[in-house]
Amino acid sequence: MDVSGPLLLLLCALRLTSTGVLSKHVDHRNLFTQRLCCKRQSHFVYLGQDISGSPVSVDVGMCRSHCGGVSRPSHEAGQQEYSKHASMLEFLRSKRTRTRGSASPDSPELPSQLASCGVNQVCEATGMRVDTVLLFEGPREVEVIQECQCDVRLTQCIRVPALRTYHSETPYETVIDVGGCSRSKGAPEGLSCVPTTFDSVLVETPNKGDLVRTVAACELKESCYRVAYVEYYYETVHHADGVKEERLKEIDVGRCLGGCTTGNRCLVRSQSHPEICHLWAERQPGSCAPHGYESHNFLNQHGQIRTILSITSCLCQT
Incomplete structure (x- = not known):
């Protein structure tokens, strides 16, 4: 009696069953999804007026750690809408009033959002540049987020790398690890992981040079x-x-x-x-x-x- 045929069918059935069981325990969030959802989004900040008296707003960006949700307006549309107002505060207030007026009590709820990073991860900026904006009160440095990704959430208070690009798109472009402090999840109540020791790096500029302060060490301290x-x-x-x-x-x-x-x-x-x-x-x-x-x-x-x-x-x- 030939048993190879029934045995082969039995093995195939067992493999399909085991695959179905395993698939229930596999996280639907893969690496591609995490990188896709943890990404930079536009976030405009009103800084003041330039030397001509015109309002100045800069897209400093923000890292979003969720998938789905309502789509955001485009960059061009946001700029056109903002240009109609004298300041960012007036723009945001008018936007908030319009949103309240257009909201309907019978409107459906927003779709649920899925966290893009794991339980022990956080969506943070990995690439930032420092732009100098000339305002009426004088020059002001602004940190602009360039890239985001999921990083491991640290439980210890330690110094972590923080890369900053100075004088971007110029012959004096320089990348410096200014450093930062980890967000200590297990820190005692009332204490924060803060910088306690500093260093400095000389950055070459057309005006001879600038000193940039960097973080050398961090400790758990009060505010x-x-x-x-x-x-x-x-x-x-x-x-x-x-x-x-x-x-x-x-x-x-x-x-x-x-x-x-x-x-x-x-x-x-x-x-x-x-x-x-x-x-x-x-x-x-x-x-x-x-x-x-x-x-x-x-x-x-x-x-x-x-x-x-x-x-x-x-x-x-x-």
């Missing part, structure tokens, strides 16, 4: 925190044998960094995507101030007593 800031002074020391010595004195005078703004700083949110804020309120300057200090006394080069105060702690001032 208002102290960082080291070293200054050097000449100190005169008189020894017991009558010899006068002039030496270099190093003092860590410290600096206060961070912000203390409380409450919701968002002034205008997107009607279709509430998680997007179109306009933020500026932080109050000088809110993170020195709280404790100590004095350093020494003789300077002229034999006079000089006192230098150094910051020992920082606190939010109300």
Whole structure:
């Protein structure tokens, strides 16, 4: 009796069954889908007026981490609509009013959106350039997102690479790793992963050069925190044998960094995507101030007593 035929059919049936079972556990999001959905989208920010008095808005971009949803208007249409208004705030307010007026209570709900990145991933910018915009108040540097992709969400507070392109599309184009701090998911409540040590890189320009500050190290700190800031002074020391010595004195005078703004700083949110804020309120300057200090006394080069105060702690001032 020939059993090869029935055996072959049995093997094929088992393979189809196992394939169907496995397909239920396979994530429908593949690498292509993740890259396609985690992408750059236009996001215009109003900066002010240029030297001619005309309003200036820049497409700084944003990284969207969802698939589906309502399609966004084209770049040209957005620019034409914005040009009818005096400022970005007026444009956003009129857009919000029109959206409310056109919304119908019987309108269908928006289609559900699928996250493009995995559970332990986040959609972040991988390529950014720094543009200098000449405003009426003076030049202003603006960071513009160029590319986005899914990156692993880190649980430790560490320094992460952050590439910035300066003087793009010019003979002085330079790419620098300015660095940044990871978004520590497992950080204790009230603490953030913030830069504590800095460095600098000299960027060549037609006007000789500019110094760009870079992040060297990160630590878990409160929102208002102290960082080291070293200054050097000449100190005169008189020894017991009558010899006068002039030496270099190093003092860590410290600096206060961070912000203390409380409450919701968002002034205008997107009607279709509430998680997007179109306009933020500026932080109050000088809110993170020195709280404790100590004095350093020494003789300077002229034999006079000089006192230098150094910051020992920082606190939010109300």
